[in-house]
Amino acid sequence: MDLATTGLTGAAYWLPIVWAVLVATAIFIYVVLDGFDLGLGILFLAERDKRHRNIMIQTIAPVWDGNETWMIFGGAALYGVFPNAYATILPALYLPVLIMLFALILRGVGFEFRSRMHTEKAQNLWDIGFCGGSFVATLMQGIILGTLVSGIHVEDNKFAGSSLDWLAPFPIFCGLAVVCGYSLLGATWLIWRTESDLQSTMRKWAGILSVAMLVMIAGVSVWTPALHTTYMQNWTAWPQILLVAPVPLAVIAITGVMFLALRGKTSRRVPFFCALAWFFVSFTGLGINIWPYIVPPAMTIWQASSPPASQAFLLAGSMFLLPLILAYTAYAYHVFRGTVNEHSESYH
Amino acid sequence: MTGADAIFLARLQFAFTVGFHIVFPAFSIGLAAFLAVLEGLWLKTDKQVYLDLFQYWLRAFSIVFGMGVVSGLVMSYEFGTNWAQFAQKAGPILGPLLGYEVMTAFFLEAGFLGIMLFGMNKVGKKLHFFATCVVSLGTLISMSWILSSNSWMQTPRGYSIEPGTGRFIPEDWLAIVFNPSFPFRLVHMALAAFLSVAFIVAGVGAWHLLRAKRTGNQPTEAVKVMFSMAMWMAALVGPLQMLAGDAHGLNTLKYQPAKIAAMEGDWESEGYAPELLFGIPDMKNEVTHYKIAIPYAGSLILTHSLSGKVPGLKDYPKDQRAPSYVVFFSFRIMILLGVLMAGTGLFSLWLRRKGTLWTNPLLLRAALFLTPAGFIALLCGWVTTEVGRQPFTVYGLLRTADSASPVPGASIGITLAAFVVVYFIVFASGISILLRGFAEEPHRGEPGPDAHHPQRAAAMAAAVSDTAAAGHTGSGE
Numbered sequence: 042m043d044l045a046t047t048g049l050t051g052a053a054y055w056l057p058i059v060w061a062v063l064v065a066t067a068i069f070i071y072v073v074l075d076g077f078d079l080g081l082g083i084l085f086l087a088e089r090d091k092r093h094r095n096i097m098i099q100t101i102a103p104v105w106d107g108n109e110t111w112m113i114f115g116g117a118a119l120y121g122v123f124p125n126a127y128a129t130i131l132p133a134l135y136l137p138v139l140i141m142l143f144a145l146i147l148r149g150v151g152f153e154f155r156s157r158m159h160t161e162k163a164q165n166l167w168d169i170g171f172c173g174g175s176f177v178a179t180l181m182q183g184i185i186l187g188t189l190v191s192g193i194h195v196e197d198n199k200f201a202g203s204s205l206d207w208l209a210p211f212p213i214f215c216g217l218a219v220v221c222g223y224s225l226l227g228a229t230w231l232i233w234r235t236e237s238d239l240q241s242t243m244r245k246w247a248g249i250l251s252v253a254m255l256v257m258i259a260g261v262s263v264w265t266p267a268l269h270t271t272y273m274q275n276w277t278a279w280p281q282i283l284l285v286a287p288v289p290l291a292v293i294a295i296t297g298v299m300f301l302a303l304r305g306k307t308s309r310r311v312p313f314f315c316a317l318a319w320f321f322v323s324f325t326g327l328g329i330n331i332w333p334y335i336v337p338p339a340m341t342i343w344q345a346s347s348p349p350a351s352q353a354f355l356l357a358g359s360m361f362l363l364p365l366i367l368a369y370t371a372y373a374y375h376v377f378r379g380t381v382n383e384h385s386e387s388y389h
Numbered sequence: 390m391t392g393a394d395a396i397f398l399a400r401l402q403f404a405f406t407v408g409f410h411i412v413f414p415a416f417s418i419g420l421a422a423f424l425a426v427l428e429g430l431w432l433k434t435d436k437q438v439y440l441d442l443f444q445y446w447l448r449a450f451s452i453v454f455g456m457g458v459v460s461g462l463v464m465s466y467e468f469g470t471n472w473a474q475f476a477q478k479a480g481p482i483l484g485p486l487l488g489y490e491v492m493t494a495f496f497l498e499a500g501f502l503g504i505m506l507f508g509m510n511k512v513g514k515k516l517h518f519f520a521t522c523v524v525s526l527g528t529l530i531s532m533s534w535i536l537s538s539n540s541w542m543q544t545p546r547g548y549s550i551e552p553g554t555g556r557f558i559p560e561d562w563l564a565i566v567f568n569p570s571f572p573f574r575l576v577h578m579a580l581a582a583f584l585s586v587a588f589i590v591a592g593v594g595a596w597h598l599l600r601a602k603r604t605g606n607q608p609t610e611a612v613k614v615m616f617s618m619a620m621w622m623a624a625l626v627g628p629l630q631m632l633a634g635d636a637h638g639l640n641t642l643k644y645q646p647a648k649i650a651a652m653e654g655d656w657e658s659e660g661y662a663p664e665l666l667f668g669i670p671d672m673k674n675e676v677t678h679y680k681i682a683i684p685y686a687g688s689l690i691l692t693h694s695l696s697g698k699v700p701g702l703k704d705y706p707k708d709q710r711a712p713s714y715v716v717f718f719s720f721r722i723m724i725l726l727g728v729l730m731a732g733t734g735l736f737s738l739w740l741r742r743k744g745t746l747w748t749n750p751l752l753l754r755a756a757l758f759l760t761p762a763g764f765i766a767l768l769c770g771w772v773t774t775e776v777g778r779q780p781f782t783v784y785g786l787l788r789t790a791d792s793a794s795p796v797p798g799a800s801i802g803i804t805l806a807a808f809v810v811v812y813f814i815v816f817a818s819g820i821s822i823l824l825r826g827f828a829e830e831p832h833r834g835e836p837g838p839d840a841h842h843p844q845r846a847a848a849m850a851a852a853v854s855d856t857a858a859a860g861h862t863g864s865g866e
Contacts, residue, residue: 102503102506102507103503103506103507103508104503106454106455106458106498106499106502106503107496107499107500107502107503109458109459109462109499110458110491110496110499112462113461113462113465113491113495114488114491114492114495116462116465116466116469117465117484117487117488117490117491118484118488118491119469119484120465120468120469120476120480120483120484120487121480121481121483121484121485121486121487121488122484122485122488124476124477124480124481124484125477127468127469127480127484128469128473128474128476128477128480128794129473130469131466131469131470131473131476131794132469132473132794132795132796135470135794135796135800135804136800136804138466138470139470139804139807142462142463143807143808143811145459145462146459146460146462146463146811146815147811147815149455149458149459150455150456150459150815150818150819152455153451153452153455153456154452154818154819154822157452157822157825198477199473199795200795201795204796204797204800347480347481347484347485348481348551348556348558348559350481350558350559350560351480351481351482351484351485351559354485354559354562355484355485355488355489358489358492358493359492362492362493363492366492366496366500369496369497369500369501370496370500372500373500373501373503376503376504376508376511376512377503377507377508377511
């Protein structure tokens with residue numbers, strides 16, 4: 042860290058830190074929002090009842106465009122404030138990124154098209170597109186994360202690895218972990234937003250997925266420090282250990298609340314927020330882990346940065362635009378609040 | 390596979406995906422504005438026909454918008470996957486512009502789209518109209534940012550180049566955003582979007598009018614109103630677009646004369662230059678074959694004087710010439726379609742005076758034939774300006790060959806094939822859904838927010854009649 046920041050003072054030092062926090066926040070918001078609608082997509086085919094499928098769709102129909110916009114924002118922000126990272130990560134992860142994009146296209150249009158099909162067969166095909174696309178996109182997001190954490194081979198400021206580096210055990214494990222996690226978000230979202238039979242089914246799913254999620258969190262936590270010595274140091278060095286030590290405790294505490302809530306049939310929202318809390322804790326742990334790198338182990342946030350003139354220009358607008366965006370996004374969710382059942386107004 | 394092949398594949402892939410994408414935002418820009426006008430007219434006049442039309446085109450809008458979102462998502466990553474060196478060097482300038490586009494436009498559109506599509510009963514008429522206007526405004530803001538950054542690649546200003554890294558460093562953001570070609574490109578593109586949608590609406594209207602004529606029925610009022618509105622738009626915007634295009638051309642002549650030379654297939658710089666109607670530019674032998682020319686017209690069009698000197702490709706080194714055999718044709722197709730659309734618009738004015746707007750078979754057939762003309766012209770114009778910028782990504786400063794990613798050609802080739810397959814499926818399905826919707830006439834008596842029945846009652850009616858569609862028409866009457 043000292044090495045990377047030598048000679049950097051003032052804006053050139055602080056702006057990248059501010060942006061690293063902002064980009065991480067944006068990615069987290071994306072994970073939260075698109076996480077539950079991707080997860081809902083993964084669980085989609087497991088639900089055989091057509092009416093239930095329509096209800097599932099209705100819970101996200103008014104908001105999914107906005108959820109996906111956070112991903113576009115992530116891309117644009119990286120491009121603008123960390124262009125060297127953008128230009129390294131994307132070629133390095135060329136195939137998983139493109140497979141993810143294909144999958145997101147299929148699921149997005151599957152979502153819009155399915156209800157406009159006149160035959161059962163055509164609708165089933167787009168249901169498969171929606172579910173399969175959601176699954177593959179999620180898997181690829183996990184693989185991208187896993188590959189990034191395992192480290193990207195960079196020489197001369199350019200990606201110098203092979204195009205199949207991502208097909209390795211750790212990235213694939215991360216992919217499956219994210220699939221479990223998003224499915225859990227989807228299931229708990231549906232517990233919140235639906236009623237009766239569908240809600241009970243989702244409670245069952247949420248229980249199974251919670252167990253799977255815990256196993257995955259434990260697996261990734263044990264595996265990650267073994268990947269690089271700096272990771273081990275990051276986790277055990279003073280004062281970071283003050284941040285790291287509460288993480289397992291937090292996970293255990295959340296687990297307790299989650300299972301209590303899943304058993305008590307009354308609390309509709311608590312499971313969803315427990316799932317979010319798991320994500321938050323894991324995400325923070327990961328952030329501490331790779332800090333101050335953005336492309337571990339080759340590029341720090343300072344090395345990846347665009348000039349202060351660019352970062353400052355975008356920051357100036359973000360300071361009031363992002364709160365405004367959060368405000369009207371919250372309003373849109375508020376308008377479509379409440380549980381959805383088969384008597385609700387149809388959106389398609 | 391050589392580097393040049395990989396770059397060619399990367400370009401092909403980028404062109405394919407962006408070409409596919411560009412249609413949908415343009416469609417959204419025009420359609421959102423049309424929807425805002427329809428809803429505004431409905432609120433003002435309280436005439437049911439405007440609400441019927443609003444709901445009819447809203448169904449198409451949700452499909453078009455969704456396809457725009459997913460194909461746009463690809464674009465925001467493709468600068469990195471395919472053009473890593475470009476992203477590294479121009480990212481400090483273009484990245485923040487894209488960031489502002491997302492923050493000021495995409496979120497706005499997506500945030501209010503749900504309310505626009507599904508929220509009429511929940512928020513009431515006025516707030517719903519506000520949401521429609523916000524979505525429409527969002528599409529326009531989005532277009533402004535993206536054309537600003539595209540224009541910067543054509544006419545870069547307000548930057549310095551960092552020694553050693555070759556990065557573009559922003560020096561003056563106002564100069565970057567309001568670079569010399571931006572205002573012309575913005576106006577040209579906005580008019581193109583409006584004209585494209587006008588001809589889609591006109592085509593759908595014409596199809597129903599022709600069908601009514603064939604079956605001996607009276608056309609419905611909604612069909613007549615939409616055809617009439619579309620023809621007003623064509624009559625106003627069609628000719629205006631020719632003026633805007635002319636101004637844009639003069640701007641290009643000033644800042645990118647080599648592009649003009651390639652568009653015109655001219656090799657020698659000369660005064661009293663002819664305008665070629667047809668020809669086959671031959672880059673290798675530096676000549677244009679099979680020319681059909683109008684004497685003096687080239688000088689007249691480009692310089693507004695007979696003696697004006699126009700540029701020739703030979704003025705520029707061979708390695709700085711855009712492929713004339715592409716832009717020569719794309720430019721001419723665009724012009725031809727533009728003239729046909731403006732002519733149709735003007736023709737409709739005359740028929741309107743005669744009172745045969747809704748019955749003249751020539752106009753109806755022309756409108757049907759020209760349904761996709763706006764979009765084809767738009768794509769041709771886009772090819773002209775982008776291919777005309779070659780062999781540079783940032784005009785005169787950064788070569789396309791120095792912009793690519795370190796990705797093997799095989800990966801690009803495989804994903805290109807996958808893009809073609811996926812987009813073909815998506816495009817074909819989307820078009821077929823749109824066409825099926827257009828084959829129906831606008832429904833009469835579309836429900837607005839239900840003032841008489843509380844919402845639960847309407848929902849119950851929907852549940853009783855089992856399908857939402859049946860409930861829809863039931864609760865509106």
